[in-house]
Amino acid sequence: MAAALAVSALLAALLAALSLSVSGGMFPAACLTVPAVLLPLWVRRLRRRDAGTERRVCVLVLGDVGRSPRMQYHALSLSRHGYRVSFVGFLDSKPHPDVMTEEKIRIVSISEVKAAAGPRLLSYAVKVVLQSVQLLLVLLRMELQAHVLMQNPPGLPGIAVAWLVCVLRGSNFIIDWHNYGYTIMALSHGAGHPVVRLAKWYEHFFGPLATHHLCVTNAMKDDLQRNWGVRARTLYDRPASIFRETPLQQQHQLFLRLAQTHPQFQGSEEESSVFTVREAAGGAVSLRTKRPALLLSSTSWTEDEDFSILLKALEEYEGFIEGGASLPDLVCVITGKGPQKEHYRKLIDSLRLQHVKICTPWLEAEDYPLLLGSADLGVCLHKSSSGLDLPMKVVDMFGCCLPVCAIHFRCLHELVKHEENGLIFRDSAELAEQLKSLLSEFPRPDGRLGAFRRNLRTSRGQRWDENWDQNVLPLISNQG
Known part of the structure; x- marks a missing residue:
């Protein structure tokens, strides 16, 4: 209250002083002193409170x-x-x-x-x-x-x-x-x-x-x-309460919706996806035994995220498979909107990958947590411009018990615990090696990826509320 009265009083005094300094009668003092007098009344009107304020x-x-x-x-x-x-x-x-x-x-x-x-x-x-x-x-x-x-x-x-x-x-x-x-x-x-x-x-x-x-x-x-x-x-x-592991039935429905616009999700049978299938007898949904791993990243496509690191890592991952490594195919989904999206889409279109498929959808707010809760591994390329903030996308991934590979910066340790809930990398080569290591036993649940997920399930802290x-x-x- 005192600060506002001081501001209004100062403005009033300045207007009054200015009015007295004007010579020649072109701008009589009243023209400026009237606003000076009315200013406190205007401020008082702006501050008019009621029972609901x-x-x-x-x-x-x-x-x-x-x-x-x-x-x-x-x-x-x-x-x-x-x-x-x-x-x-x-x-x-x-x-x-x-x-x-x-x-x-x-x-x-x-x-x-x-x-x-x-x-x-x-x-x-x-x-x-x-x-x-x-x-x-x-x-x-x-x-x-x-x-x-x-x-x-x-x-x-x-x-x-x-x-x-x-x-x-x-x-x-x-x-x-x-x-x-x-x-x-x-x-x-x-x-x-x-x-x-x-x-x-x-x-x-x-x-x-x-x-x-x-x-x-x-x-x-x-x-x-x-x-x-x-x-x-x-x-x-x-994470808000909406971020949690997605039940298999909802995963299947989500994949079918995405398959309508993104062929990377399409299955070979009717009412199926590349990840899930509905059994003819009884109609139960199950995960395919031989399915690709679902890799997820989200971004606002700005300068503080260099997605060429991920694209180079995916090319190296493709090279591992071509060289005889026993690794699953990958479907990499990068969600978000932003100024650099078209630049990276052109880079993605120029890649010639057989075992890695990439799509860049914009998801509705209700579908984004469902996809996070359906993924096998998250990747974060947010590199803080100040070194002082943390990526909320990783918070949401952890809410869905989704392990993450995140690029290193100064205070990332406040969120990502290396070898406990995910891995921290510094360049594309290190990320490629991490993908190879984490997915070498996919889809078995007893590997490192499964251990990270179990750690996330048991170490859940406070929710947002x-x-x-x-x-x-x-x-x-x-x-x-």
């Missing part, structure tokens, strides 16, 4: 709501505790059905401003200004919210706009740090680029102004404290 929260992501699972989980957790949620973001992909059907969640769609033609820096500046104005208008027109919970990144221009709105409206501002935005920008522009340096300053200046902070790893918590003066609470990503109740609810309910 304390039970309203804005969840903000300046990105695609449907591809922001952690923020969807926040919204669902808030609604589960009786809060009314305004979920603000781009509506490019369909969110999870639970988000769409929950009556306490209202999705407020905003449109992404595209860069205009012209010099690159100028068009980017115009985009930021227009996006700021749009977001400011949307947030100020909403009912008064007790809290604004925002994902970062992307944080430019959202952090500054959300902070200003919270100051004007007396709301608590909470940032959920998934990574640093400037480190992601540096992947494509270079760390010394003026825009990257500006983004780093912006994040470093406005980020600490939030009321509370959440982050995804202890490594990020320590970095925020040491270099930013920010005290954050670690909220590890946890318990984790959220312990770490976030006290902040929202003003108990901590």
